Amino acid sequence: MEDLHISLAHGNGGRHMRELIAEVFARHLANPALDVRLDAAPLALAGGLVPFITTDSFTVQPLEFPGGDIGSLAVNGTINDLAVSGAVPKFLTLNAIIEEGLEVACLERVVRSLATAAHFAGVCVVAGDTKVVPRGQGGGLYFATTGIGLCAPDVNLGMNRIREGDVLLVSGPVGDHGISVMLAREEFDLRGEVVSDCAAVTPLTQPIAAMSGVRFMRDPTRGGLTTVAHEIAQAMSMNVRLFEPQIPVRDSVRSVCEILGYDPYYLACEGRVVAVVAPETATDVLAIWRELPDGKDASVAGTLSAGAGRVVLETEIGGERFLEELEDDPLPRIC
Numbered sequence: 001m002e003d004l005h006i007s008l009a010h011g012n013g014g015r016h017m018r019e020l021i022a023e024v025f026a027r028h029l030a031n032p033a034l035d036v037r038l039d040a041a042p043l044a045l046a047g048g049l050v051p052f053i054t055t056d057s058f059t060v061q062p063l064e065f066p067g068g069d070i071g072s073l074a075v076n077g078t079i080n081d082l083a084v085s086g087a088v089p090k091f092l093t094l095n096a097i098i099e100e101g102l103e104v105a106c107l108e109r110v111v112r113s114l115a116t117a118a119h120f121a122g123v124c125v126v127a128g129d130t131k132v133v134p135r136g137q138g139g140g141l142y143f144a145t146t147g148i149g150l151c152a153p154d155v156n157l158g159m160n161r162i163r164e165g166d167v168l169l170v171s172g173p174v175g176d177h178g179i180s181v182m183l184a185r186e187e188f189d190l191r192g193e194v195v196s197d198c199a200a201v202t203p204l205t206q207p208i209a210a211m212s213g214v215r216f217m218r219d220p221t222r223g224g225l226t227t228v229a230h231e232i233a234q235a236m237s238m239n240v241r242l243f244e245p246q247i248p249v250r251d252s253v254r255s256v257c258e259i260l261g262y263d264p265y266y267l268a269c270e271g272r273v274v275a276v277v278a279p280e281t282a283t284d285v286l287a288i289w290r291e292l293p294d295g296k297d298a299s300v301a302g303t304l305s306a307g308a309g310r311v312v313l314e315t316e317i318g319g320e321r322f323l324e325e326l327e328d329d330p331l332p333r334i335c
Contacts, residue, residue: 003016003104004103004104004105005100005101005102005103005104006020006098006099006100006101006102006103006104006107006132007100007132008100008132008134009132010098010130010132011098011130011131011132011133017130017132020130021130024104024107024108024111025094025096025111025128025130028108028111028112028114028115029094029111029114029115029118029125029128031124031125031126032124033091033124033126034124034125034126034127045150046150048153049150049151049152049153050087050150050151050152050153051148051149051150051151052082052085052086052087052148052149052150052151053146053147053148053149054078054081054082054085054146054147054149055078055144055145055146055147056074056077056078056081056144056145056147057142057143057144057145058070058073058074058077058142058143058144058145059139059142060073060181061139061140061181061185062181062184062185063106063110063140063141064106064109064110064184065180065181065184065196066180066183066184066193066194066195066196067176067177067180067195067196067197067198068113068177068180068196068198068270069109069110069113070110070141070143071109071110071111071112071113071114071115071117071143072113072114072116072117072198073198073270074094074114074143074145075092075114075117075118075121075123075145075200076117076121076198076199076200076201076270076271077145077221077270078092078145078146078147079092079121079123079147079149079200079202080200080201080202080219080270080271081147081219082147082148082149083149083200083201083202083204083205083206083217083219084157084201084205084217084218084219084273085149085151085157085217086151086152086155086156086157086205086209086210086217087149087150087151087155088122088149088150088151088202088206089121089122089123089147089148089149089200089202090122090123090124090148090149090150091123091124091125091126091147091148092118092123092124092125092126092145092146092147092148093125093126093127093128093145093146094114094125094127094128094129094143094144094145095128095129095130095131095143095144095145096128096129096130096131096141096142096143097130097131097132097133097138097141097142097143097144098130098131098132098133098138098140098141099132099133099134099135099136099137099138099139099140099141100132100133100134100135101135102140102141106140106141107141110141114143117200120200121200121202122202123147152209152210154210155209155210157209157214157215157216157217158215158216159215159216159231159232159235159236161215161216162215162216162232162236162238162276162304163215163278163304164238164304164305164306165279165303165304165305166215166276166277166278166279166303166304167276167277167278167279167282167300167302167303167304168229168232168240168242168274168275168276168300168301168302168303168304169273169274169275169276169277169282169285169286169289169298169299169300169301170220170225170247170248170272170273170274170298170299170301171201171204171272171273171274171275171289171294171295171298172197172248172271172272172294172295172296172297172298173197173248173249173250173253173272173297174220174224174225174247174248174249174253174264174265174267174269174272175224175249175250175253175257175264175265175267175268175269176194176195176196176197176250176253176269176271177196177197177198177267177268177269177270177271178224178262178267178268178269179192179194179252179253179256179257179262179264179267180194180195180196181196182256183256188260190256190259190260192252192255192256193252194250194252194253194256196270196271197269197270197271197272197294198270198271199270199271199294200271201219201271201272201273201294203292203294203295204273204289204292204294204295205217205273207288208275208285208288208289211277211281211284211285212278212281213277213278213280213281213284213285214275214277214278214281214285215275215276215277215278216232216275216276217273217274217275217276218231218273218274219269219270219272219273219274220268220269220272220274221268221269221270222268223266223268223326224264224265224266224267224268224269225242225247225265225266225269225274225301226242226263226265226266226311226323226325226326227266227325227326228274229242229302229311229323230311230323230325230326232276232304233307233309233310233311234309236304236309237307237308237309238304238305238306238307238309239304239305239306239307239308239309239310239311239312240302240303240304240310240311240312241302241303241304241305241312241313241314242265242301242302242311242312242313242314242323243300243301243302243313243314244313244314244315244316245316246299246300246301247265247299247301248297248298248299249264253267263323265313265323266326271294274301276304282300285298286298286299286300310322311323311324
């Protein structure tokens, strides 16, 4: 398409919109299941498997950041919700809300990145929609998605399966995504080499999903590790004890947090898994994870015990502090 910027005409249902869909979205997302002429897409689901569905929306500033962009974020954020439920992601739908004035070149980069992430994860974008909003009424570009995955009938995950004495594992360093986005905004005159962990977690979830000792999995996005711990603590009326020396945090992330007063345990991740497993299963899960590139730093992050639903951090020097539930979002618009 010849236009350099998005105009309201790209959302009016006419030629400009047709060209936008054909030359940006359909070109990058092309697959046999995608037909931009249909109002609804048929899906071929394998017999005997349990379908899972999830929906999500994505807003981030800036749209592109070290290690990812809103396109890869939309794909990975959606399929990771399926993956930690034990499902294998198969299909996505994509809604794009584009602000007038967005550079077409930026849109093309993001959609290309989205297509690459989908291809890597083995999922197809099978349907979508575009809307254009007037200048000043959007954040450049928003995505809304629906994801469908298939789960084997022998997979049984849920908070209700958690028991006292279970172990909480984390698949890798926490806080990378939150700090990467913050540094990309250049609001604090800080520079760094922190790269977002934005990635599909299916290589981490699929090998362990059907293991009998694996109780529950969650991807620690908004609110990070602490928020997942609070969800578990409140739902199960247990205490979650986290061990600071054992929670992996990159030195570069910790340094930025110390300068700005952030707590890495509250910062978003976009390619990590928190799993609650039976104590006798923890060693096996860690061994599987540590053989994978994104799981080489996997660690026991905490334990669960009877209590009043508190989250306690055992510090490096042997003290304790309560990690309260997040009230203010320290990094808005990160996912």
